Amino acid sequence: EIVMTQSPATLSVSPGERATLSCRASQSVSSNLAWYQQKPGQAPRLLIYGASTRATGIPARFSGSGSGTEFTLTISSLQSEDFAVYYCQQYHNWPPMYTFGLGTKLEI
Amino acid sequence: QVQLQESGPGLVKPSETLSLTCTVSGGSISNYYWNWVRQPPGKGLEWVGYIYYSGSTNYNPSLKSRVTISVDTSKKQFSLKLSSVTAADTAVYYCARSNTAVVLSILRPYYFDYWGQGTLVTVSS
Numbered sequence A: 001e002i003v004m005t006q007s008p009a010t011l012s013v014s015p016g017e018r019a020t021l022s023c024r025a026s027q028s029v030s031s032n033l034a035w036y037q038q039k040p041g042q043a044p045r046l047l048i049y050g051a052s053t054r055a056t057g058i059p060a061r062f063s064g065s066g067s068g069t070e071f072t073l074t075i076s077s078l079q080s081e082d083f084a085v086y087y088c089q090q091y092h093n094w095p096p097m098y099t100f101g102l103g104t105k106l107e108i
Numbered sequence B: 001q002v003q004l005q006e007s008g009p010g011l012v013k014p015s016e017t018l019s020l021t022c023t024v025s026g027g028s029i030s031n032y033y034w035n036w037v038r039q040p041p042g043k044g045l046e047w048v049g050y051i052y053y054s055g056s057t058n059y060n061p062s063l064k065s066r067v068t069i070s071v072d073t074s075k076k077q078f079s080l081k082l083s084s085v086t087a088a089d090t091a092v093y094y095c096a097r098s099n100t101a102v103v104l105s106i107l108r109p110y111y112f113d114y115w116g117q118g119t120l121v122t123v124s125s
Helices: none
Strands: A004-007 A010-012 A019-025 A033-038 A045-049 A062-067 A070-075 A085-090 A104-107 B003-007 B018-025 B033-039 B046-052 B057-059 B067-072 B077-082 B091-103 B106-115 B119-123
Touching (some): A004 A085, A019 A033, A019 A085, A019 A104, A033 B106, A045 A062, A070 A085, B003 B106, B018 B033, B033 B106, B046 B077, B046 B091, B057 B067, B077 B091
Parallel strands (some): A010 A104
Antiparallel strands (some): A004 A019, A019 A070, A033 A045, A033 A085, A085 A104, B003 B018, B018 B077, B033 B046, B033 B091, B046 B057, B067 B077, B091 B106, B091 B119
């Protein structure tokens, strides 16, 4: 099983600042990495897939980078609606054994 | 716009079987993989398993002995059964669609592009 480790567990940032979230895979997942945003009481929403491609309708302030085992989600200028929990997910193997990180809570 | 909606009992007794259904609307059920994901209260996401529209399945090894996922393409629904439940199975259960791509002539599932709103299932007597 590929283990996904996210850091930090909680990140405190002010609106307008930049946030950098990290995700590490226990073995290479190439670029088969997605990021999701989850707000309280809501389902996760796809932000980034293929490590760096924004999903439809996702603002340009969200960007993803990395490949192999190290990945980063950057939010360039935090808006109030960005405070949420962010999960990374790998989908590398075939057949897939999807695994998620434990999440990073982005708080004001 | 594809929409997914979970339905089923919100309360299940210990040792019994949890049963949920996901209804797909606004798009085709064909040529996609359909997943169940769960989230215990206050915790992270755990993939339960998927079914391809043709009926082939793949389950999380940690749950494999207790999970069955089935599909009814005529109703555009897929279902989850989880047997012998305990309090540890209390969670919000989401259905989700895997986006797909052809790799070496195989239609492979990738990230989850559409999710249902989720339904809380509590295991308690």
